[in-house]
Amino acid sequence: IITIFLTLLGNASTAENFNYDYIELKVGSTNSDATEKEIYAVASKSMNENVSFRGGLYYYTGDWTTSSNYREQVGKGFYLDSVYNTGISSNTDLVISAGYSFYSIEATYKQIPGIRFSSNSNTNVDTNIYHASIGIRQKISDSIEMEAHYRGIDVEKSTSSITQGNFIIMNELSENTSIGIDYSWNINSSDFNRTGLFIRRKF
Numbered sequence: 001i002i003t004i005f006l007t008l009l010g011n012a013s014t015a016e017n018f019n020y021d022y023i024e025l026k027v028g029s030t031n032s033d034a035t036e037k038e039i040y041a042v043a044s045k046s047m048n049e050n051v052s053f054r055g056g057l058y059y060y061t062g063d064w065t066t067s068s069n070y071r072e073q074v075g076k077g078f079y080l081d082s083v084y085n086t087g088i089s090s091n092t093d094l095v096i097s098a099g100y101s102f103y104s105i106e107a108t109y110k111q112i113p114g115i116r117f118s119s120n121s122n123t124n125v126d127t128n129i130y131h132a133s134i135g136i137r138q139k140i141s142d143s144i145e146m147e148a149h150y151r152g153i154d155v156e157k158s159t160s161s162i163t164q165g166n167f168i169i170m171n172e173l174s175e176n177t178s179i180g181i182d183y184s185w186n187i188n189s190s191d192f193n194r195t196g197l198f199i200r201r202k203f
Contacts, residue, residue, distance in 0.1 A: 018093055018137055018145075019202040020044055020052040020085065026182065028196030033064035034073050038196065044083070054081040054097070070110045077103030079129075091139040095149070101129040128156040135166070143172040151184075163187040176202050 024042040029035075042056035056079055063072045081099030088094050107123045135149030147168040154161045165187055170180030182196040 018085070018139070020046040020083065022200050022202040024056075024198050024200040026196045026198035028182070028194060030192065030194045032062065032192065034062040035060045035075070036062040038194075040196070040198075050084060050086055052083045052085070054083055054099075055079060058103075068111070071107060072110075073105060073107045075103050075105045077101060081131075085137070088136075093137040094134075095137050095147070096132075096134050098132040099130075101131065103127055103129070130154045130156075133166070145170050145172075160189065162189045170200065178202075 022044050024040070024044075026038075026040040026042065028038045028040075030038070038058065038060040040056050040058045042054065044052055044054040046052040057076075058078070059074075059076045061072075061074050063070070065071070079099055079101035081097045083095065083097040085093045085095045103126075105123075105125045105127075107125075109121045109123070131151060131153045133149045133151040135147060137145065137147045139145045147166070147170075149166040151164040151166055152161060153164065163186070164184050166182070166184045168180055168182045170178045172178045178200045180198050180200065182194075182198060184194045186192040
């Protein structure tokens with residue numbers, strides 16, 4: 001695998017179909033009640049034909065009920081990625097990224113009337129996350145492109161890391177504007193999936 005990877009890099013020609021300078025707004029949801037609604041604002045800026053930096057802000061909310069409490073959760077944070085891309089064919093880029101994410105959660109627990117010993121309380125948690133991914137970005141037609149990535153995630157103070165798959169498909173509406181679907185799922189750890197709809201404006 002390493003030999004094939006190095007051969008691809010050695011023979012790579014820069015794919016001219018892709019733009020790494022853009023802003024993006026995404027809304028989505030997960031199959032977890034704790035993160036039912038999500039909003040992301042993202043920007044990406046290329047430094048040269050192979051290196052770019054990507055960053056974003058995000059906000060999410062969720063609520064759920066246990067046997068004795070009604071719980072609400074609000075999360076917010078940011079992330080920063082460094083991205084390396086190189087063309088492996090005229091319509092395909094190899095994309096490697098690594099980055100850092102921080103999020104802060106505020107959870108509120110409210111008593112359910114009639115349940116003894118219940119009380120209201122708030123919990124605040126701040127977490128650091130480190131992540132890396134490898135994948136491809138491919139032009140399927142003049143107006144449609146897709147991305148597929150394998151991602152590793154290390155959550156601070158967690159006893160195990162998380163691996164995820166990520167698939168993105170995007171359709172160009174005009175010369176500078178596209179819409180797409182972004183879907184991620186856990187390969188290990190507990191079942192989890194995230195689905196987002198986004199609009200992207202390149203510059």
